Amino acid sequence: MKSSEMSIRQSTTDADEHILSAQVSHHPESTVKLGILGCSGIVPRAVLDPAPYVDGLEIVGVANRTLSKAESLAEHxxxxxIYNSLDELLADPQLDAVYIGLSNELHATWIRKALSAGKHVLVEKPLCLYPEELPMMGAAAQHYGLQLIEGIMVAHHPWQHTLRELIQSGEYGDLIRTVTQLTIPAKDNHQDNYRSHPEQGGGCFWDLGCYWLQFLQQVIGIQHGEFDGQSLFDGPNGCDWTFEAQARLAHGVTAEAIFSFEKPYSSRHIVYLEHATITINDFFRCNLGFYKLKLKIALLENGQETGEVRYHTFEPMNYYVNQLRFFRDTVHHPSNHHSLDESVERIHLLSHIHATAKSKSVIS
Known part of the structure; x- marks a missing residue:
């Protein structure tokens, strides 16, 4: 189908020619042609700004239910x-893949539609809101032989692998517990945001809890773990504006976390071992651009800090550049099939922990 037959409008600006040239600076036969489904606020940061740094990926077009938002992004x-509808984008045969940046409650529907249309999918977290939606998505991806990847931005940075190696090496003794703080103050216009609406996956735990669970999956492992959560659910429309969660993992290791939209900003993991405390501060910073991260290793003796501190510093990286490269590589090499198992595990746990906290709130 030609673009003229689809009533698709073209929008290019001289000011942005450098972006386009960066996007197409590779061989056409190796290019993953990507369409953007939805123009939520995360799209520029997660896709459009990092895309020029990713060879073999071309942003072909964009669609949004409110056409003016698509027009604005396309111009900038x-x-x-610019497609006149979401379905029109999916019908374009030149597209290899789509990024889904729609509202959370729409993810499952449009994942199914995109896979049925023969497109690989990178979807903004969470993968979906209801565990019962998971089998359909997994079955569709397998049936059509396509890749479905949940966008957990921190998953593609080496700090997690390095931290896991430090723990498993035994150099600093056995792992005892971890503490996570992920608190990001809500903006003044939060009433107009999905975070304030329970039916859209609102509240801080559905928004931020995935990063804690992904950290535990990658660094420690959570098989057969026991999880719990608490919140007053006193945010807008009964959303959880502060949420506490705990887990008891294998070998007696405990993990605790606090998430909040009302406390001062913090993004920190602290890992307590017998002979050291390892801290990664401000681990969210790499979603804003190319920044360094470092692991701080404070040595202990008899449970007290010795004053000796070691650092493992990582070169400046951008989470979303890494994520797009991972997506491109997975599409290029389908034999290295990306497993949905960890995403499925996270959705089940997010739902379980949130429901547990909600039931306590109702009883109290």
Whole structure:
């Protein structure tokens, strides 16, 4: 189908030619052609700003239910094609893949539609809101032989692998517990945001809890863990504005976390071992650009700090650049099939922990 037959409008600007040239600076036969489904606030940061740093990926077009938002993004970023509807984007045979940046409650529906249309999918977290939606998505991806990847931005940075190696090496003794703080103050316009609406996956735990669970999956492992959660659910429309969660993992290791939209900003993991405390501060910073991260290793003797501190510093990286490269590589090499198992495990746990906290709130 030609673009003229689809009533697709073209939008390019001279000011953004440098972005377009960066996007197409590779061989066409190796290019993953990506369409953007939905123009939520995360799209520029997660896709449009990092895309020029990713060879073999071309942003072909954009669609949104409110056409003016698609037009604005296309004009600002020099995106060539604006589709008149979401379905029209999926019908375009030139697209290899889509990024889904729609509201959380729409993820499952449009994942199914995208896979049925023959497109690989990178979807903004969470993968979906209801565990009962998971089998359909997994079955569709397998049936059509396509990749479905949940966008957990921190998953593609080496700090997690390095931290896991430090723990497993035994150099600093056995792991005892971890503490996570992920608190991001809500903006003044939060009433108009999905975070304030329970039916859209609102509240801080559905928004931030995935990063804690993914950290535990990668660094420690959570098989057969016992999880619990608490919240007053006193945020807008009964959303959880502060949420506490705990886990008891294998070998007696405990993990605790606090999430909040009302406390001062913090993004920190602290890992307590017998002979050291390892801290990674401000681990969210790499979602804003290319930044360094470092692991701080404070040595202990008889449970007290000795004053000796070691650092493991990582070169500046951007989470979303890494994520797009991972997506591109997974599409290019389908034999290295990306497993949905960890995403499925997270959705089940998010739902379980949130429901547990909600039941306590109702009883009290």
């Amino acid at each position: 970023y020099g995106i060539a094609t």
